[in-house]
Amino acid sequence: MKILVADDDELSAELLLASLRSMSHEVVFVNNGEEAWKLIQEESFRLVILDWVMPEMDGMEVCRNIRAMQGSSYTYIMLLTGRTDRKDRLEALEGGADDFLTKPLDNGELIARLNVANRILEMEEAERRTSRELQQARQKEIELGASIQKRLLYTPPPASANAIETASLSIPSQYVDGDFCDFFAHGTQIVDVFVGDVMGKGVPAAMVGAGVKTSLQRCMISLLTATLKPTLPKPEQLLQSLDALVCAELIELGTFLTLCYARFNSADDTLTYVNCGHPQIILWDSLSGVCRLLDTTNVPLGFSEEESYEQRTGNLHPGDLVLFYSDGVTDLKLPSGKRLGMAGFSEWVESRAHLPLDEFLYEVEHLRINGLTGLAAGDDFTCVAVRYRGAETERNGSLQLWADHGSLRKVRNYVKTSARKAGIGFTDPEVNELLLAVQEAASNAVRHARVGHKGIPIRVSAKVEKNVFVFELRYPGPPFDPGLVPEPVLDGTKEGGFGISIIKKCVDEVAYAFQGDHNLVTLKKRAKGNGK
Amino acid sequence: MAISVEIVHSGRALVLKVVADSLETDNVAGFRAAITPMLDKSAHFIIDLSAVEFMDSTGLGSMLSCLRIVKSKGGTLKLCNLTPEVKQLFEMVMMDRVFDIYTTPEEALAS
Known part of the structure; x- marks a missing residue:
């Protein structure tokens, strides 16, 4: 066992050291309390034997310091003293001492008391091991529980x-x-x-x-x-x-x-x-x-x-x-x-x-x-x-969807299918014009309906009235006024501002209205070409 | 809608191909991110639009943006292989006068 002995009386210390070494213990000796406390903070000792009376820092003070320190393992403390007074001893036990060695030292008593110390330290070690194992088992159980939760719950x-x-x-x-x-x-x-x-x-x-x-x-x-x-x-x-x-x-x-x-x-x-x-x-x-x-x-x-x-x-x-x-x-x-x-x-x-x-x-x-x-x-x-998201399929002649990233294609597909089904003879370029107009109207809705919003609900419907293809787009948000949009610049110096003009060029009629709480854009187109 | 830009030929001019069936509001950010670094690789560009079946005004805006960047460095940007739908849009807003448009990349390279 690694033992620290602190005693300012070198003669009595020598006897103690000799006895301890003869029992094959590893012993470190210092002759004052201060040095003992310094060493205790740097190294780990299972047993510390302190002379009660020492100059500067006495054994009791070192003892109290050890108990105040949060160590990972228990340090067994013996006080070396000539005092036999009951009150003194009680005070020492209060202060954290575990046992006493009486001066002058009796070898038989020393062996007996060391055996007690050893027994207690072994019990403490066993308890600590059990507690560590329990903690590990609990941790394992928690991890298992977490895995159950992830997989099953x-x-x-x-x-x-x-x-x-x-x-x-x-x-x-x-x-x-x-x-x-x-x-x-x-x-x-x-x-x-x-x-x-x-x-x-x-x-x-x-x-x-x-x-x-x-x-x-x-x-x-x-x-x-x-x-x-x-x-x-x-x-x-x-x-x-x-x-x-x-x-x-x-x-x-x-x-x-x-x-x-x-x-x-x-x-x-x-x-x-x-x-x-x-x-x-x-x-x-x-x-x-x-x-x-x-x-x-x-x-x-x-x-x-x-x-x-x-x-x-x-x-x-x-x-x-x-x-x-x-x-x-x-x-x-x-x-x-x-x-x-x-x-x-x-x-x-x-x-x-x-x-x-x-x-x-x-x-x-x-x-x-x-x-x-x-x-x-x-x-x-x-x-x-x-x-x-809803079914996103046509119902009662209209398609409702949450228009965000990627949904404009759905609107185009709906219009493409409706235009083909309309049977009013649209040519391919006319269908393309319709798609362009619808795309511009719908993307304008997504951009401006609610500022900063990345998605809005839109409802689109397509029908044929007297050989005219009628497309309606409804969406929430503040009323849209196309009159406030400037004419596009067509010389290539401006990158935007074509949308409204594209819509105008692609369909025969375009109307913007505000109904109740939503915008309504109506696009009408007649077939002029020689489509089927 | 994924979009990418591929280098299909690099010589005196860099021939870039837009790999997506549309260039529009929903994927224009991806297009800009893909093409911007490529505009530093050369002074002269030809963009092959053969895969693009649909383009809206936002897509058109991104093409104009490329044209402006290239021209500001004294370079050239030509377009080729426009599908009928995209050609129709360019003519509608008279962008066929702003861009040099060719039928094939070879024709654009030779001009």
């Missing part, structure tokens, strides 16, 4: 599924939590998204989450296969069935969970949902640019076995943004110290909902970083963003 819908686009962000608080999400895609028109949050944290919460998720899948399968002709169960039926399966068990386990189940249906442009105590869904309406918090419909699962689930249905427009999030988001603190809250988050979302989803979530992540203060960092943070 967190299955957000793919970036593009049926009529929706999604992106999500999940930052667990302690490697693992009970937040989960998943989706069901039914055919080409319907997709269900659900998110949940189990009370509590850690592996138990994750296991409950995984169990409930599996139960929900079982409910879906059993409802789908309950009749010979499968019909898609309504969200409220599904939740009722899930409740019957898990509620009693959740109550028994003393836990509960919030769950939000939402169905996007592009066949009738609707959102149907059941929200069991989860933070309210935020719905950003792309036409008005306004956010709304959708009502909660039920209490969390595991609260009551008599709950009757009811769904709500609302309309969706291409471009609408639907947000699901955990309370980790609403618990964020604003710079003012106020909690963000659902209303605060909804207001925050309103000015950013038009952004492409990845950019939107990047902003959410920044909100989190800026909003983390103190203990708030410990909360789970989940946000699933869904952009409703």
Whole structure:
């Protein structure tokens, strides 16, 4: 054992050193307290034998210093003293001493007391080893839990599924939590998204989450296969069935969970949902640019076995943004110290909902970083963003879409098909003129509808009236006045400003109007050529 | 909509080909990013537009921007292989008078 001896009485020290060395201990000797304290800070000694009385820094002071120091292992301290007074000894024990050696030194006593020290240090070492192993096992369990969560609990819908686009962000608080999400895609028109949050944290919460998720899948399968002709169960039926399966068990386990189940249906442009105590869904309406918090419909699962689930249905427009999030988001603190809250988050979302989803979530992540203060960092943070795109197919003679990057081609394809189908004899150059006019009108809409917005909902329709091809384009935003656009410069010195003039040259009539809350651009073109 | 610009011939003039079926609002930023560094590689350019079936006013603006950059350095920029749709646009806004337009890259090189 490595032992430090500090004694200013060199004669008595010599005896002690000789005894210790004869027992094969590695001994370092100093003759004052100050030097002993210096060495203790630099090197690690399992046992320190200090003379109580030394000039400058005495043994008690060194002893107190050692105990005040946060070492990684325990240092056993023996005080070398001639004092036998009970009060003195009690004071020394209070100060952190473990044992005493009485002067003059008795070799038999020294051996006995060293044996005690050795036993205690060995026990301490064994305890430390066990604690380290436990810590490692716990860490392993946490990592395993995190992996369970990643693989089993967190299955957000793919970036593009049926009529929706999604992106999500999940930052667990302690490697693992009970937040989960998943989706069901039914055919080409319907997709269900659900998110949940189990009370509590850690592996138990994750296991409950995984169990409930599996139960929900079982409910879906059993409802789908309950009749010979499968019909898609309504969200409220599904939740009722899930409740019957898990509620009693959740109550028994003393836990509960919030769950939000939402169905996007592009066949009738609707959102149907059941929200069991989860933070309210935020719905950003792309036409008005306004956010709304959708009502909660039920209490969390595991609260009551008599709950009757009811769904709500609302309309969706291409471009609408639907947000699901955990309370980790609403618990964020604003710079003012106020909690963000659902209303605060909804207001925050309103000015950013038009952004492409990845950019939107990047902003959410920044909100989190800026909003983390103190203990708030410990909360789970989940946000699933869904952009409703709709079917993007012609319905009732018109095509509605969320016009952002890449969508102008869809408008052109729609017009190209409509012009061919019109059967009024357009030649290829005439079809090209139509496409140019439509492209300029639609890209003008995207550029100017809402300043700074990268996407807007637009509705285009094409029809034939008395051998005239009529194209209409509707989009929100401030009224557009073509009279304010200067005439183009055609000598090559200006790179822009051709759009309005191209439209004029490509069609026979063009009209700009403002109806209610949206712009209406009407383009009319007759076939003059010798097309079929 | 991905867009790229390829060097198909480098000699006295650099022949560049626009690889995309459209040059428009939705991909014009990509076009500018792809072509700008190439405009430092030579003084004389021929742009082959054979793949471009559709161009709008924004795409046209980006071509004018290239022309201005090249001319400011005392170079030349010629266009070739215009599809009927793109030719129609150039004629509509009289850009056929601003640009030197040729049928093939060989014809443009020989001129």
